[in-house]
Amino acid sequence: MSPGGGFCKEAVEPGIVSSASDLLPTSNAYLRSSTNREASPASGGNLRSRSNHDVHELLECPVCVDLKHDTIYQCPNGHTDTPCSKLKARVHIYCPTCGHELGNMRCLALEKVAESLELPCRYQIYGCHATFAYYSDLKHEKHCKYRPYNCPYAGADCSVIGDIPFLVMHLKNDHKVDMHDGSSFTHRYVKSSPLEVGNATWMLTMLNCFGRHFCLHFEAFHLGMAPVYMTFLRFMGDEDEAKQFSYTLEVGGNGRKLIWQGIPRSIRDSHKKVRDNQDGLIIQRSLALFFSGGNRQELRLKVAGLIWKEQ
Ligand SMILES: [Zn+2]
Ligand SMILES: [Zn+2]
Ligand SMILES: [Zn+2]
Ligand SMILES: [Zn+2]
Secondary structure (H helix, E strand, C coil): CCCCCCCECHHHCHHHHHHHHCCHHHHHHHHHHHHHHHHCCCCCCCCCCHHHHHHHHHHECCCCCCECCCCCECCCCCCCCCCCHHHHCCCCEECCCCCCECCCCECHHHHHHHHCCEEECCCHHHCCCCEEECCCCCHHHHHCCCCCEECCCCCCCCCCEECHHHHHHHHHHCCCCEEEECCEEEEEEEEECHHHCCCEECCCEEEEECCEEEEEEEEEEEECCEEEEEEEEEECCCHHHHCCEEEEEEEEECCEEEEEEECCEECCCCHHHHHHCCCCEEEEHHHHHHHHCCCCCEEEEEEEEEEEECC
C-alpha cells in the first residue's frame, strides 16, 4: 500500500475532510517528538529506546506517531497497527494493513501490555529523569521544565525548538542577532518614514549578563487606534527564574524621559502575548517622534536599559 494511502479515507464527505485538516498541528507535534526520539542517545531499557522498538511500534499511532494513550483498537482481522482512538473519533478509519474498516473491537491484550509499562518523560534527551505509568495522565510533559523552548525570534515564523544553549547559538548563527555583554545597554532604533509603518518588529538584541541571556524587543503596532512603539525584555529560561531579575528601560529626548521598570517575561510567553499584555515600555508614536528630534520624518530612539538580579 502506498504511504498514507488507506487508513484515513476521510474523503467520504467534505465535512470530515476539514476535520482531518484540523489534525495538522498534531502531525507537527509528531515531527518534533519523533525527531526528539530519533535523536535520543541510547536511553536504557525503556520503551522509547531501540531495545523495545517492537512494542513501541505496536503502541504508536501510525498517523500521529504518538503513543496511543487510551483504548487500543484492532481490526476485524486482528491487526493492531491501528490509528489511535483520538483519530478514530474524528475520521473514518480503515486498517492500514488489510484495508478493512476498523470496527470497535478493542485489543485488550495490548492494553494490558501497555498498562505494565513505564515511560520516561519525552524530554529525557533534554535532561528530565521523570518516568510514568503508561496510562497516567500526561500533565507532567505539558509542564516539564526540560521541555524545549520555541525560538524567541519574533520577526520570522521560525519553528526551531531547543534548550537555551542551543537557541543562543541558533539566534547568533541563523538570525544573526546582535549580542551585547553586560547588564547595562543602550540601543538605537532608527526608521525612516515611520508614519508609513503600522506594524513592525525590529531585529532582536540578545543581552548576556549574570551568565544568562535576555532578549530585547522593539516593535511597532496599533494599540486600539493609536500607533505605538513598545520595547520589553524576555528572559531565556523559565518563569520562576525570570522573576529573580528586574530591569529598567528608558527613552527620551528634548529634555523629557519615559522610564519603565519591569520583570522580564520568560520566553515561554510569546512576544505577542507580552505585547498584548502591554508588559513593557509603551511609547506613543507622536511622543517617539518628538523624542527623535528633527522634522518628524525619521524615528531615532535611544533605548537605555539596566538589568539586575533581586537579592
Ligand atoms: Zn493518532
Ligand atoms: Zn486489518
Ligand atoms: Zn519531564
Ligand atoms: Zn529561530
